[in-house]
Amino acid sequence: MPGTTAIEAVGLRKSYGDLRVLDGIDLRVPRGTVFSLLGPNGAGKTTTVRVLATLTPPDGGRARVAGHDVVAERARVRRAISLTGQYAAVDDLQTGAENLRMMGRLSGLSRRDARRRATALLERFDLAHAADRPAGTYSGGMRRRLDLAAGLVGEPEVVFLDEPTTGLDPRSRQELWRVVRDLAEGGAAVFLTTQYLEEADRLADRVAVMDGGRVVAEGTAESLKSRVAGHRLDVVATDAAAYERLAAKAGTLTRAHAAPTADPGPRRSPESLTLGVPTDGGAPSVRALLDALDPDGTDVARFAVRTATLDDVFLALTGATTAKEPARA
Known part of the structure; x- marks a missing residue:
């Protein structure tokens, strides 16, 4: 139900050797909203996403996603979420329709239901005209939309987008913004990490700023801007x-x-x-x-x-240097 909690984290901690990447993270994200996590490289954004998406176990603290514990109920969490990273993970040799039908079958849908779901998603993401073309011929924006569509085959309750518009041109970025707002209006919780501050300003209902493994500020974009200047x-x-x-x-x-x-x-x-x-x-x-x-x-x-802009917030609340996060897997 919109307004109920989709993501809740309390005191999340994660270290790699002597490097503490997360140092007591507290977050709460309601359903039907877009939540944006900002911070410089190495602030802990990607590690936070990996912990919440069950890809990396926390060293301490607790987190629940879609009502399930990320450690004790990993399988249930994974069935309830979608994760899209910086780079589109689609099969270039398959057509757009084939990519989505394959994801439907892997999600347990029948052939008929997988075909219906693929057709509906191709229409929703404005890809129907290219449904029968190999994904390798798609533009960057089209590949990103196809990747996001693939993640929605199972109708997830929570959608994690880790810097999804990296490398996209302005038109493709705006098209993806529209899709993100549509997801939230449809009742999903969207957890967005980005280094494009305009993106967070335009999309997010709430923004958290990370630095050095901690959340240093959280609120609406307007409240954060007024806090800085x-x-x-x-x-x-x-x-x-x-x-x-x-x-x-x-x-x-x-x-x-x-x-x-x-x-x-x-x-x-x-x-x-x-x-x-x-x-x-x-x-x-x-x-x-x-x-x-x-x-x-x-x-x-x-x-x-x-x-004041979120650029002012970013510069005022984050340090010039932060510890580098481990490379993405």
Whole structure:
């Protein structure tokens, strides 16, 4: 039922030798929602998915997926889930229809039911026109949709998508976004890991940010953005010397003019001579910041006030370096 818990994890821990990859992860994902897990490479995202999908046993803590314990009831969990990784796992020599019929038979469907399910999924994923073509002739976006369709043959309650749009062009990415929203609206829980922050912003009902094996923040995209900074004043310096002068002043000034945030420090981009300064977005605050940064009006070439993005959240809440996760199997 929509709203009931599809995934629940409490205190999940996982280490490889002396490397602690998960350090007490707590998560809860309701049915009928999209949950996105963000974090830099090595933060623990893929290991979290592997534990929840029963591919890797945890060292501690507990987790239930679709109502089943991931350790004691692995077979039941696997019957209730679908897992799609970064790379499409389809048979290039078989047609799209043959791929889906094969998955149906492996899932225990009769020949007739496997054929019906394949036809329905090809229509749903806009692949009917290519049903009889070898999958090896499909574009990247079509292969990704076919891979996702194959995972839905058994009508899973929980769908794990581990960076599913990696390498896709913008049009193919948007097509996959539509499919993800349709899955959630149909009652499935979608657990999405991604490094495309716009993707999480567009799709996720809730977002968790991981760093160093821990969840460092969780909430809606809007609540996380307001936690870091409601708005940001971006100033572009006239030259490198002006940028250094502006940067030297910014650290102390932002604390006086920014709204309360998790990270009130400036966002620096010396390559583009741009300095991002948190602000409450009000005209008095912006004017005061500009006057304090550039009282003579000679160092700032142009400026813009922007709403905070998940990029700001990511940069504020995650460290510059993290331990590297073991390679994917």
